[in-house]
Amino acid sequence: MSLISLARRGRVVAVLAGALLLVPVLAEARPGGKGGFxxxxxxxxxxxxxxxxxxxxxxxxxxxxxxxxAAPAAGAAAAASQAARPSMARNLMMGVGAGLLGAGLFGMLSGAGFFSGLASLAGMFGFLLQIALIGGAIWLAMRFFRRRSEPQLAGAGAPMPREMDRPQPAGMNTMGRMGAMAGMGGATAxxxxxxxxxxxxxxxxxxxxxxxxxxxxxxxxxxxxxxxxxxxxxxxxxxxxxxxxxxxxxxxxxxxxxxxxxxxxxxxxxxxxxxxxxxxxxxxxxxxxxxxxxxxxxxxxxxxxxxxxxxxxxxxxxxxxxxxxxxxx
The missing domain is CATH 3.10.450.240 (Nuclear Transport Factor 2; Chain: A,)
Structure with missing residues (x-):
């Protein structure tokens, strides 16, 4: 590719970048020009x-x-859905238990005894260790996803003034307190x-x-x-x-x-x-x-x-x- 082609492409990129930089500007003008608030x-x-x-x-x-x-109702619905959803760890443990019970019954029916499928005491301990490791991994995974799904605290109040140490206006009376209470979730009915x-x-x-x-x-x-x-x-x-x-x-x-x-x-x-x-x-x-x-x-x-x-x-x-x-x- 020639230097002339590179220069032309560079000018095109610069023009596009300049146009993108102007995009946020074109929505700033006039009180109310940025949408309802x-x-x-x-x-x-x-x-x-x-x-x-x-x-x-x-x-x-x-x-x-x-x-x-609508936010509290949505949160309650999500919590109810989560409570009604079967636990993955519970399902897995039930499956393991069912597998052990099935293996024991098969051993008894075949005449080799309930624990014959485990071959020895060491084999049984090894099997239990594997079950413990799997259960621990599932527990850690469930804690991780449960934390990810928990709602975060939201600051829904109005924006802060330009200077953080600016004193509150004297007119911060009933109307101001009501807005602050709403932002902290203090409003109910x-x-x-x-x-x-x-x-x-x-x-x-x-x-x-x-x-x-x-x-x-x-x-x-x-x-x-x-x-x-x-x-x-x-x-x-x-x-x-x-x-x-x-x-x-x-x-x-x-x-x-x-x-x-x-x-x-x-x-x-x-x-x-x-x-x-x-x-x-x-x-x-x-x-x-x-x-x-x-x-x-x-x-x-x-x-x-x-x-x-x-x-x-x-x-x-x-x-x-x-x-x-x-x-x-």
Whole structure:
């Protein structure tokens, strides 16, 4: 092969490698651009009701601190199946015992005695030693596979902040503790939910949060995000912003305008009110290189339209905060 051919192949490989390096970049832009994340309380695993704005509902959460209710049932079913499954060691020992009994009966019927098949005492000890070695190997194998099949402890909580020694936000109250308990498996039965009525003031607050959260995210304003989102959502936003910073990128969002919105669901769980709203809005969004200011994704001048479900939560009598984002299905 000539040097020219090698050089050409090298250029092709370099181009392909560069394209592969850009693949993770093309899914980073915009809050909610990486798929659904956050929580909807006890309704996290269920889809929001369809609306005129989003007639096909919403995509499920891809990142959430609320564990799936199907996991305990699946574990119990697996344990029951394992308990009902015959033991391999037990079956083998039964087979060996049956073989010895058959050999003894054959010796008795042939007139040579029950232990004639073993020829001598040394032969019997050797046979028993082989049985012990086989049994020990089976026991070790069963311990190994049993440990492999045991469930591992899972940390299902929200991502940690960028700085491990950063103090917890002052707003880590009821909503934050509920998310932490869910991540540690502290939640058991789903709480009772009751529908609630919302006012025009509530919908005005949702529209303002749509703009303010995007602005705070674009400006990498941690304080502004903490004031407008739940601790769980702040963890996810912080994780995304940190990922962009490590890649030398910055995500800019501007000109957010609500075009259409419909309430999908509004309900109460204990001391918390939830509302999921389907919103179609326009915005200008682009991902830039920090050093050069070059656009690597999106458009800095042409607006795009997005349809998403935003879920908001508030303690009784408190202010609404963003608790989840789901793209429309």
């Amino acid at each position: 956050g929580s909807r309380g006890s309704r996290t695993q269920s889809a929001p009701a369809p609306t005129n704005t989003a007639p096909n509902g919403a995509q499920p959460f891809q990142r959430s601190a609320t564990p799936s209710q 789903a709480p009772q939910t009751t529908p609630i009525e919302l006012s025009g003031e509530d919908f005005g607050h949702f529209e303002r949060l749509l703009s303010e959260v995007n602005t705070a995210y674009s400006n990498e304003d941690e304080k502004g995000l903490r004031e407008r989102v739940t601790p769980e959502m702040f963890g996810f936003f912080d994780e995304d912003l940190s990922g962009n910073a490590q890649k030398g990128l910055v995500d800019r969002v501007s000109d957010v305008k609500l075009l259409q919105g419909d309430l999908a669901e509004a309900w109460r769980e204990g001391n918390l009110d939830y509302a999921t709203v389907a919103m179609r809005f326009s915005l200008i969004n682009a991902l830039y290189e920090r050093a050069s200011g070059k656009v690597v994704e999106g458009d800095a001048t042409v607006p795009q339209e997005v349809t998403e479900h935003w879920t908001f939560v508030r303690p009784r009598g408190g202010a609404w905060k963003l608790s989840g984002i789901q793209p429309a299905a």
